[in-house]
């Protein structure tokens with residue numbers, strides 16, 4: 284069993300996990316809220332280490348990342364568990380339970396699989412990857428050495444110190460910011476907003492490529508003032524070039540509200556675009572809101588139809604028409 288990082292023994296003999304802001308105090312033989320960190324013999328163990336719930340070679344657009352090596356494939360893996368309890372989770376079958384009985388897969392096998400799939404790297408996704416920081420960092424270190432990139436798709440709920448440890452191994456992240464309302468985070472996710480914002484800033488400050496996803500749920504986080512607040516926060520803290528993905532909600536798991544109407548996404552998109560040039564619509568059966576245009580001359584830089592991607596308006600890393608830098612990382 285792999286010993287966990289980032290914990291302390293509490294005065295009452297329990298183990299306090301310091302990986303995420305929950306700071307679970309875990310009694311002997313029990314697991315933390317995320318379901319994959321277990322107290323045993325007075326220590327904390329990463330009991331989800333190497334346990335893979337799913338592995339696929341995906342287009343990088345599916346993470347979603349639209350400005351990081353567009354059109355490339357990335358080997359994508361997920362484990363079990365999550366430190367959030369969202370009633371609308373789209374992957375609840377793996378996030379809201381932790382099957383810890385499987386056979387662990389060693390990091391070098393993950394890296395070898397990524398290379399044999401001819402992908403540009405590894406995406407740690409499907410469930411929350413940071414609760415398995417020991418395994419993710421072991422894979423990421425080897426992937427780096429092999430010339431692969433590392434991508435995190437995360438809820439961003441992690442303490443500053445573990446974030447400092449993992450971010451130097453990470454090339455790009457898609458961070459889910461579910462809205463700018465603390466009550467939403469408390470009530471819908473059993474978590475808190477500020478640590479997520481702090482992590483997003485830390486990741487951007489560390490030089491990682493950051494894209495943001497916002498799942499728009501009608502009646503819960505789609506008010507104009509909420510949307511504008513998030514757009515302003517991204518502009519002020521992550522920078523105007525940050526791509527934003529507005530994702531449609533569909534009834535899932537414990538939530539049965541009707542799905543997000545297309546007009547709600549279009550309204551949110553209009554409001555975001557008042558501040559930010561790269562705003563996309565996702566999780567819908569339409570190609571609207573998919574293309575990337577040059578903010579200076581309007582030339583279409585990238586055309587996306589489902590997962591077909593054509594880099595039509597780029598010359599190197601610049602707009603082929605006006606020469607403005609295209610804010611897109613290519614070259615893999």
Ligand code: SF4
Pocket residue numbers: 300301302303304305306307314315316317318319320365366414
């Ligand atoms: S990582 Fe898991 S065990 Fe640790 S504090 Fe967060 S939810 Fe609790």
